[in-house]
Amino acid sequence: MTQLKTIQIATFGADDAEGIASGIRNFPVHKLALICYAADKQKADEFARKISTAIGIRAAVNVVNRENVIRDTMERVSEILNREGRDYEQVLMNVSSGDKLMGCAALSSAFVNGIKTFGMDEAGMPMLLPVLKLSYSEIISEAKLKILKCINDQGGSVESFEHLEQVSGYGKPLLSYHVMGSKEAKGLVELGLLEVEKGERGRIASKLTTLGKLLVISNSALTSTTTGT
Structure with missing residues (x-):
């Protein structure tokens, strides 16, 4: 062998x-x-x-x-x-x-x-x-990773989907799909990378979990090494 x-x-x-x-x-x-x-x-x-x-x-x-x-x-x-x-x-x-x-x-x-x-x-x-x-990088799509990076750039949390919509460039339906998931696919919450909390006036706050932060750090380090920055 x-x-x-x-x-x-x-x-x-x-x-x-x-x-x-x-x-x-x-x-x-x-x-x-x-x-x-x-x-x-x-x-x-x-x-x-x-x-x-x-x-x-x-x-x-x-x-x-x-x-x-x-x-x-x-x-x-x-x-x-x-x-x-x-x-x-x-x-x-x-x-x-x-x-x-x-x-x-x-x-x-x-x-x-x-x-x-x-x-x-x-x-x-x-x-x-x-x-x-499989690594998380193989499971997580580019869109989901971009959402995590955007939240990380905001200090690790955003107070509403409206805020996340502004910083990510994705509309609310797409954000809901990637964050909350669907019958066919797990969202960032179910994957353990993001926590959500419903606040006043129906606002949904999103916060990176420890694993979510680690994934962003790991991906950023790999990208920096690849590009030589």
Whole structure:
């Protein structure tokens, strides 16, 4: 059976790199992309060199800031996918190392991008985590994504469909279809990307959920990397 050419993305913690080593032992890997905090970069570089020397695979280090770990991790993962996606047939995410916040950020990135993800159980054995087979970017249409971006540009919420109509350029019937959905298709609310609340005079306020914000961040990072901006 032919082994898929695979890149593993792994969160890195200076004191618990064994999970990364276990991931390398138990899953295919042809390149390793580490994600770490700036304070751990030196140790991450040392670990990358050891891995490269020991098993002959390339290893790269990607730095995120602790203060913006969610946004930065989403951006680094998008950059890795855009940079390496054409060269590797499979992408795996290892969240067994690093602190909890970085692990959550990486898992969110995997969820948005449809990346197979694993951690380690109490016995130190790999454990696959439930992640969508398709990325959200493959499920969400360009129109829905544009609506999310418009709301994000307004600070993450709009007070009415009238306001959303102005900033998005879509009419109310189309907005209602994309936001509330129909019998044939799920809307942004059912997809968990948007929350709506009925206010005075029948106004319907719309607010991005955390997942909605992450999707916008991830898409913006991927677009910026693609265009070189």
